[in-house]
Amino acid sequence: MAQHQIQVKVNGTDHKAEVESRLLLVHLLRETLSMTGTHIGCDTTHCGACTVLLDGVPVKSCTVLAVQADGREVTTVEGLEKDGKLHAIQDGFWQEHGLQCGFCTPGMMLTSAALLANNPDPSEAQIRQAISGNLCRCTGYVNIIKSVQYAAAKLRPEAG
Amino acid sequence: MIPATFDYHSPQTLEDALALLQGHPDDAKVLSGGQSLLPLLKLRLGAAGHLIDIGRIPGLEYVKEEGGVLKIGGRTRESALEHSDLIQTKYPLLAQTAAVIADPLVRNLATVGGNLAHGDPANDHPATMLALRAEVVATGPNGTRTIPIDQFFLGLFSTALAPDEILTEIRIPVPPARSGGSYVKLERKVGDFATAASAVQLTLGAGGEVASVGIGLTNAGPTPLRAADAEQYLTGKQPSADVIAEAARRASAIATPSADRRGAIEYKRQMARVLTGRALKQAIEWAKEH
Numbered sequence: 001m002a003q004h005q006i007q008v009k010v011n012g013t014d015h016k017a018e019v020e021s022r023l024l025l026v027h028l029l030r031e032t033l034s035m036t037g038t039h040i041g042c043d044t045t046h047c048g049a050c051t052v053l054l055d056g057v058p059v060k061s062c063t064v065l066a067v068q069a070d071g072r073e074v075t076t077v078e079g080l081e082k083d084g085k086l087h088a089i090q091d092g093f094w095q096e097h098g099l100q101c102g103f104c105t106p107g108m109m110l111t112s113a114a115l116l117a118n119n120p121d122p123s124e125a126q127i128r129q130a131i132s133g134n135l136c137r138c139t140g141y142v143n144i145i146k147s148v149q150y151a152a153a154k155l156r157p158e159a160g
Numbered sequence: 161m162i163p164a165t166f167d168y169h170s171p172q173t174l175e176d177a178l179a180l181l182q183g184h185p186d187d188a189k190v191l192s193g194g195q196s197l198l199p200l201l202k203l204r205l206g207a208a209g210h211l212i213d214i215g216r217i218p219g220l221e222y223v224k225e226e227g228g229v230l231k232i233g234g235r236t237r238e239s240a241l242e243h244s245d246l247i248q249t250k251y252p253l254l255a256q257t258a259a260v261i262a263d264p265l266v267r268n269l270a271t272v273g274g275n276l277a278h279g280d281p282a283n284d285h286p287a288t289m290l291a292l293r294a295e296v297v298a299t300g301p302n303g304t305r306t307i308p309i310d311q312f313f314l315g316l317f318s319t320a321l322a323p324d325e326i327l328t329e330i331r332i333p334v335p336p337a338r339s340g341g342s343y344v345k346l347e348r349k350v351g352d353f354a355t356a357a358s359a360v361q362l363t364l365g366a367g368g369e370v371a372s373v374g375i376g377l378t379n380a381g382p383t384p385l386r387a388a389d390a391e392q393y394l395t396g397k398q399p400s401a402d403v404i405a406e407a408a409r410r411a412s413a414i415a416t417p418s419a420d421r422r423g424a425i426e427y428k429r430q431m432a433r434v435l436t437g438r439a440l441k442q443a444i445e446w447a448k449e450h
């Protein structure tokens with residue numbers, strides 16, 4: 001089949017769409033659903049600007065077919081904020097100046113949020129390793145690391 | 161970049177997937193993690209009329225030991241292998257290989273079966289599987305057959321898998337005591353294919369001599385290479401610094417890399433030598449401690 005009826009839960013909301021087999025997940029998000037927070041930086045699976053969470057796992061949405069996401073849950077940068085409150089990782093990038101142009105930031109934040117969900121107290125090396133598939137052309141990564149550390153501290157229970 | 165049109169199928173069982181492959185004998189491709197196939201289709205370096213997605217078939221992702229054999233399900237993700245306790249504690253060569261394939265995001269989707277079935281000598285698992293003397297289980301319309309890894313890689317992007325076969329399992333003999341392994345890869349940056357890389361798996365005898373050894377080279381020719389001469393030379397010898405150096409030299413002598421932006425032929429051959437020496441030393445260290 002070249003056309004498919006799919007249902008994808010994006011940031012908690014079910015979306016139905018009829019898609020071509022070849023439609024990429026990133027294009028479903030940006031064009032069909034008009035959610036442009038997910039960026040396209042390279043289109044050759046190198047940069048990670050298109051990172052989203054697929055069932056909680058960070059993947060490059062330019063290298064996943066929309067139809068592969070049928071029946072699954074996607075989290076994009078638009079889904080990080082809850083009830084008008086920034087996610088700790090968003091707060092971290094703001095407080096620690098973790099971005100300059102901001103192009104890599106949605107992907108960076110989603111990868112980092114997934115890291116913190118599995119590892120609440122990552123070492124600097126573990127943070128660097130986790131974001132090694134997300135390229136940033138501006139910051140030199142130093143403030144990105146600080147942003148993730150800020151978020152980790154904020155998310156830990158003892159921080160209150 | 162957008163791939164040319166194709167039909168997509170999402171079979172729920174292996175039988176259905178095999179039937180779909182048989183139904184489209186000339187232009188169907190298995191879609192596993194998609195981390196090699198989708199980039200190729202997007203760049204239009206490849207085309208397929210039908211993609212048979214094996215992603216929804218249950219029972220293809222596992223890592224377990226059974227009857228003296230380590231069994232890895234064909235669709236096991238690289239990230240699952242990388243984080244498996246069994247692999248980390250007992251199979252350093254596999255753990256070290258999985259950890260340097262592509263980047264963490266790609267590894268969340270890329271599969272071990274796909275890494276082998278792609279038939280790319282630049283991929284990292286092929287050399288590792290040569291060193292481990294693995295077997296590949298292929299399931300086709302007439303049941304399953306087992307392919308020794310030495311007969312699996314036929315040429316650039318070409319393997320012994322028939323178009324209507326699915327790689328369902330990888331089998332590796334459980335290593336005896338005093339075994340160790342190591343994968344040493346030179347890459348320009350995370351996510352790059354190897355400039356050169358060497359996979360070593362060995363077992364030490366009671367007297368500290370090399371009782372058996374497997375050595376595989378990545379990106380050193382049109383297929384992954386087994387350094388058979390170096391393996392024979394090492395077997396039965398005490399692994400002194402001189403012996404290791406000579407084995408590494410013999411391994412690099414079989415390399416026929418091509419020149420590209422990662423380096424010249426002679427440079428890559430030298431790197432294959434240096435990396436094999438390091439992999440041997442690390443494998444020996446591990447074997448002594450375990």
Ligand SMILES: Cc1cc2nc3c(=O)[nH]c(=O)nc-3n(C[C@H](O)[C@H](O)[C@H](O)COP(=O)(O)OP(=O)(O)OC[C@H]3O[C@@H](n4cnc5c(N)ncnc54)[C@H](O)[C@@H]3O)c2cc1C
Nearest residue numbers: 190192193194195196197262270271274275277283284327
């Ligand atoms: C940015 C980037 C960097 C990379 N770096 C590396 C690297 O450093 N080292 C490395 O080794 N690889 C690297 N790769 C390649 C990729 O990670 C691997 O080749 C991957 O493991 C392929 O697995 P897959 O499941 O994604 O295969 P797919 O893309 O789904 O399939 C690849 C091929 O194998 C066939 N196939 C897949 N599974 C089966 C099966 N079970 N039975 C029969 N045929 C099958 C497909 O039909 C296709 O022809 C990189 C990829 C990218 C995008």
Ligand code: FES
Nearest residue numbers: 041042043048062
């Ligand atoms: S746009 Fe997907 S990795 Fe760059």
Ligand code: FES
Nearest residue numbers: 100102136137138
């Ligand atoms: S802030 Fe500009 S690319 Fe990262």
